[in-house]
Amino acid sequence: MSDKKLGKAGCFYDIYERSATANKDVTHYCPGCGHGVLHKLIAEAIDDFGIREKTILISPVGCSVFAYYYFRVGNIQCAHGRAPAVATGIKRVYPQSIVISYQGDGDLAAIGGNNILQAANRGENITVFFVNNAIYGMTGGQMAPTTLIGQKTTTTPRGRSQINEGYPMKIAELFSALEAPVYIERVALTDPKNTNKVRRAVRKALKTQMENKGFSLVEVLSACPSGWKMSSVQAKEWIDEAMVKHFPLGVFKDRTEEVQPSEAKRHVFNADDLHKKLDIPQNIQASREIRRTASSNIGQNARIIIAGFGGQGILLLGVGLAQAGMQAGYQVSWIPSYGPEMRGGTANCHVNLSDKRIGSPIVSKPDVLIVMNLPSLDKFEDCVQAGGLIVYDTSLIKKSPRRMDVSALGIPATEIADELGNARVANMVMLGALIAETSIIDKEVVFDALPDFIKRKNLISLNKQAIEKGIEFADSLVSVA
Amino acid sequence: MADDNGLIKAKVVVNEDECKGCELCISACPEKVLFLQKHFNRLGYHPAGYTGDGCTGCGYCFYQCPEPGAITVFKKGYIEMEVC
Amino acid sequence: MPRQLIKGNEAVVKGAILAGCRFFFGYPITPASEIAEAAAYYMPLAGGTFLQAESEIASINMVYGAASGGVRAMTASSSPGISLKQEGISYCAGSELPLVVIDIMRGGPGLGNIAPEQSDYNQMVKGGGHGNYKLLVLAPNSAQEMCDLTMLAFELADMYQNPAVVLADGFVGQMMEPVKFPQPVKKLEDKPWAIHADKDDEFRLISSIQLEPEILEQHNRHLQAKYARAEQQEVRFEEYQAEDAELILVGYGVVSRILYSAVDNLRAEGLQVGLHRPISLWPFPKRRIAQLAETVDAFLAVELSNGQMVDDVRLAVNGARPVHFYNRMGGMVPSPEEISDHVKKILKA
Numbered sequence: 001m002s003d004k005k006l007g008k009a010g011c012f013y014d015i016y017e018r019s020a021t022a023n024k025d026v027t028h029y030c031p032g033c034g035h036g037v038l039h040k041l042i043a044e045a046i047d048d049f050g051i052r053e054k055t056i057l058i059s060p061v062g063c064s065v066f067a068y069y070y071f072r073v074g075n076i077q078c079a080h081g082r083a084p085a086v087a088t089g090i091k092r093v094y095p096q097s098i099v100i101s102y103q104g105d106g107d108l109a110a111i112g113g114n115n116i117l118q119a120a121n122r123g124e125n126i127t128v129f130f131v132n133n134a135i136y137g138m139t140g141g142q143m144a145p146t147t148l149i150g151q152k153t154t155t156t157p158r159g160r161s162q163i164n165e166g167y168p169m170k171i172a173e174l175f176s177a178l179e180a181p182v183y184i185e186r187v188a189l190t191d192p193k194n195t196n197k198v199r200r201a202v203r204k205a206l207k208t209q210m211e212n213k214g215f216s217l218v219e220v221l222s223a224c225p226s227g228w229k230m231s232s233v234q235a236k237e238w239i240d241e242a243m244v245k246h247f248p249l250g251v252f253k254d255r256t257e258e259v260q261p262s263e264a265k266r267h268v269f270n271a272d273d274l275h276k277k278l279d280i281p282q283n284i285q286a287s288r289e290i291r292r293t294a295s296s297n298i299g300q301n302a303r304i305i306i307a308g309f310g311g312q313g314i315l316l317l318g319v320g321l322a323q324a325g326m327q328a329g330y331q332v333s334w335i336p337s338y339g340p341e342m343r344g345g346t347a348n349c350h351v352n353l354s355d356k357r358i359g360s361p362i363v364s365k366p367d368v369l370i371v372m373n374l375p376s377l378d379k380f381e382d383c384v385q386a387g388g389l390i391v392y393d394t395s396l397i398k399k400s401p402r403r404m405d406v407s408a409l410g411i412p413a414t415e416i417a418d419e420l421g422n423a424r425v426a427n428m429v430m431l432g433a434l435i436a437e438t439s440i441i442d443k444e445v446v447f448d449a450l451p452d453f454i455k456r457k458n459l460i461s462l463n464k465q466a467i468e469k470g471i472e473f474a475d476s477l478v479s480v481a
Numbered sequence: 482m483a484d485d486n487g488l489i490k491a492k493v494v495v496n497e498d499e500c501k502g503c504e505l506c507i508s509a510c511p512e513k514v515l516f517l518q519k520h521f522n523r524l525g526y527h528p529a530g531y532t533g534d535g536c537t538g539c540g541y542c543f544y545q546c547p548e549p550g551a552i553t554v555f556k557k558g559y560i561e562m563e564v565c
Numbered sequence: 566m567p568r569q570l571i572k573g574n575e576a577v578v579k580g581a582i583l584a585g586c587r588f589f590f591g592y593p594i595t596p597a598s599e600i601a602e603a604a605a606y607y608m609p610l611a612g613g614t615f616l617q618a619e620s621e622i623a624s625i626n627m628v629y630g631a632a633s634g635g636v637r638a639m640t641a642s643s644s645p646g647i648s649l650k651q652e653g654i655s656y657c658a659g660s661e662l663p664l665v666v667i668d669i670m671r672g673g674p675g676l677g678n679i680a681p682e683q684s685d686y687n688q689m690v691k692g693g694g695h696g697n698y699k700l701l702v703l704a705p706n707s708a709q710e711m712c713d714l715t716m717l718a719f720e721l722a723d724m725y726q727n728p729a730v731v732l733a734d735g736f737v738g739q740m741m742e743p744v745k746f747p748q749p750v751k752k753l754e755d756k757p758w759a760i761h762a763d764k765d766d767e768f769r770l771i772s773s774i775q776l777e778p779e780i781l782e783q784h785n786r787h788l789q790a791k792y793a794r795a796e797q798q799e800v801r802f803e804e805y806q807a808e809d810a811e812l813i814l815v816g817y818g819v820v821s822r823i824l825y826s827a828v829d830n831l832r833a834e835g836l837q838v839g840l841h842r843p844i845s846l847w848p849f850p851k852r853r854i855a856q857l858a859e860t861v862d863a864f865l866a867v868e869l870s871n872g873q874m875v876d877d878v879r880l881a882v883n884g885a886r887p888v889h890f891y892n893r894m895g896g897m898v899p900s901p902e903e904i905s906d907h908v909k910k911i912l913k914a
């Protein structure tokens with residue numbers, strides 16, 4: 001704007017095309033409404049700073065729901081209270097943009113309380129203009145979190161009482177207790193002097209964002225003559241006389257000098273090397289796929305249940321089996337019992353290794369049951385298919401399976417693992433015993449697969465040893481027989 | 482209209498069509514040169530008006546007014562733009 | 566391309582990134598948390614953003630903001646969290662924003678439990694928020710499809726400028742299976758309606774508000790026309806042994822996997838039973854089911870909910886044939902044998 005002329009800001013549309021009212025050259029605000037004044041101050045600052053093209057305004061729900069009618073910027077209108085979340089979303093997409101979250105007291109302090117609190121606490125590099133008019137203007141003058149004690153509204157017909165409704169919420173004070181915000185000030189749209197302070201605060205808040213310094217919030221005490229049932233001039237006086245007493249004006253937080261500007265790196269879409277970045281295997285281990293033993297005696301579709309205590313590596317045993325099974329050329333699936341059950345309680349998982357497409361990944365009648373504690377044996381023994389196999393850890397299960405129509409392989413897996421120096425690899429001892437007993441997967445394939453399911457490289461050789469021990473044990477039984 | 486130094490004098494222009502007669506400008510004007518007019522504008526408000534003399538161009542009225550285009554203040558020494 | 570043994574939930578994230586999504590906003594909840602965790606790990610590696618929001622309400626609104634910027638963005642949750650997202654989803658549909666929501670359903674109502682259910686069918690397929698809108702809903706039944714249908718969801722969302730949903734149950738999310746990941750989407754089309762933080766923005770508005778009833782009705786008609794187009798073009802289903810079937814089992818998600826096994830078992834006993842598995846729950850394959858109703862004797866809808874999908878089957882069959890219903894709830898999942906027994910009961914009756 002020319003310094004010699006104060007007139008309609010270029011940031012306002014010439015004609016408010018989107019306005020539903022008949023008049024497209026005046027705002028929809030009531031006479032004397034603070035929203036209009038604040039709009040002008042924001043528009044002027046946007047013009048003066050030359051940031052119109054990169055400014056994005058989030059219109060809230062409240063009387064300023066139609067702020068987008070007026071501002072010649074990128075406009076997003078959103079749900080009640082959610083402007084800070086929406087602002088966060090778009091700011092993350094365009095860190096170089098200027099994002100304004102414009103909100104009323106119902107929108108910000110009531111329904112959207114957590115959204116603004118968290119955006120402030122994250123230190124989003126956005127600017128929040130918070131219009132505190134101590135009332136719900138748009139819906140016809142109901143109580144707001146900022147309504148003063150004794151103030152009559154349509155939902156506090158006898159005046160707000162701290163006993164029923166609590167005290168008016170001091171947003172500027174509350175938010176300045178957070179570490180992240182950079183600039184928080186409360187100002188009032190009253191006389192020219194105070195209005196000039198609003199103007200300065202608006203500019204400072206936008207500057208803070210332009211300099212990538214972080215979150216700023218300007219709380220603006222603002223007149224709602226309609227909601228307050230006052231003339232515009234009376235309303236202005238009421239701010240000075242009543243509101244300012246409870247909502248003192250001033251700067252509550254200002255770290256603009258101390259904070260280091262962050263880098264506002266523009267997001268660039270890049271799809272190069274994605275498979276690598278996503279840890280997607282680069283090349284086929286074709287040689288492995290043929291290393292599958294043909295003489296598996298479990299049949300073409302092995303349905304396996306593995307069960308024990310949480311912490312015994314039950315799920316990992318299943319993953320290992322599935323991983324090796326996949327590399328051996330099977331169709332595979334693994335499905336865990338999941339959730340709190342895993343914590344301390346029992347754990348089980350279902351694995352399918354099949355030559356055909358796998359239907360149900362859930363195993364109801366296992367061909368193989370691998371159990372590492374007694375409750376699991378008790379729980380699953382009955383459902384094993386006739387002719388199936390039970391592999392159980394005799395270190396922890398001191399009785400033999402009852403079933404006479406299944407084969408059973410008992411192995412002191414935990415003791416064997418303990419001898420190796422770590423009882424936790426008992427699961428791999430069990431795996432070794434299983435592959436030896438069933439020939440379902442060649443041991444070389446399992447060894448090949450180890451790095452894919454044992455993430456800690458230094459544990460791979462121990463796990464390999466455990467598998468070998470399991471195989472040895474099972475083979476020794478076979479030779480005895 | 483020029484002042485003693487030959488500079489064009491400050492003035493205020495109210496766009497009556499956009500005025501909502503809230504009187505905020507009037508109450509803020511230190512020179513008391515704004516007033517509410519008798520007639521109604523198309524919106525049904527008594528629009529604000531300028532007495533025609535005494536505006537210092539302080540801009541108070543502009544920053545009090547909620548309407549983006551209702552008030553324009555021309556400061557001392559402004560250059561009148563050609564409007565066609 | 567080699568296969569990777571991977572959890573459905575993780576396959577979602579890799580699929581999303583391959584589809585060009587670079588913005589994820591979420592909130593932890595079992596059994597969907599692995600999605601947020603994988604996104605937290607991989608999004609930054611792919612040059613994207615992961616943010617754990619303060620709630621599901623915040624996360625869907627962050628997605629609203631990001632999608633307004635024309636990028637591919639997503640969120641994921643499970644049933645209770647989805648309930649919270651419904652307001653935001655309605656706004657997204659009203660504002661015609663393309664984005665993807667993943668729902669890994671768990672037991673309800675209320676806090677329920679974390680075991681698999683399919684009881685979000687109504688809130689996703691019928692539109693759980695306010696207003697006349699539809700979501701494009703895809704129901705994977707394998708880890709591979711968790712990847713593929715997530716990628717498809719992004720395509721559909723952009724094509725229809727509408728939220729798309731991947732609706733899976735806890736088992737499909739938690740299950741590990743081999744997945745072949747496709748090549749990434751290399752370039753995304755510009756969205757001329759979106760906010761770009763540049764000079765063209767002055768004419769752009771993302772909004773769902775429209776005060777004038779005439780215009781809001783027009784907008785609604787426009788949405789309905791869009792949905793009608795989707796109903797013509799986006800129906801997806803799979804059938805198994807359906808050609809000569811006398812009884813058709815209908816089920817989606819993990820249930821459909823159980824039903825394959827049941828069909829195999831029943832066929833082995835000489836019973837002519839087949840499977841129809843809707844992949845798109847909306848648009849629902851109603852014409853195909855109506856067609857099947859001309860040749861089969863009966864249907865059996867199986868679901869992990871109280872009779873939600875079966876309503877759509879009944880609407881499609883429209884009384885032409887009996888539609889039987891079998892369900893489990895609360896995280897209980899039927900075995901193939903249980904289904905087979907039930908089918909035999911029906912066939913005997």
Ligand SMILES: Cc1ncc(C[n+]2csc(CCOP(=O)(O)OP(=O)(O)O)c2C)c(N)n1
Nearest residue numbers: 061062063080104105106107135136137138
């Ligand atoms: C979810 C939801 N709840 C309630 C409403 C109704 N509503 C619209 S505006 C509003 C209050 C706005 O008050 P405030 O934020 O103080 O803005 P003001 O109008 O005072 O500027 C309410 C409750 C809504 N639109 N959406």
Ligand code: SF4
Nearest residue numbers: 029030033063137224
């Ligand atoms: S109701 Fe109050 S806040 Fe709303 S436009 Fe009128 S004066 Fe402004």
Ligand code: SF4
Nearest residue numbers: 510536537539540542
């Ligand atoms: S510019 Fe100052 S002196 Fe002139 S009318 Fe406005 S308030 Fe009065």
Ligand code: SF4
Nearest residue numbers: 500501503504506546
């Ligand atoms: S402040 Fe503006 S709207 Fe109010 S009376 Fe003055 S010119 Fe008119």
Ligand SMILES: [Mg+2]
Nearest residue numbers: 104105135137
């Ligand atoms: Mg208010």
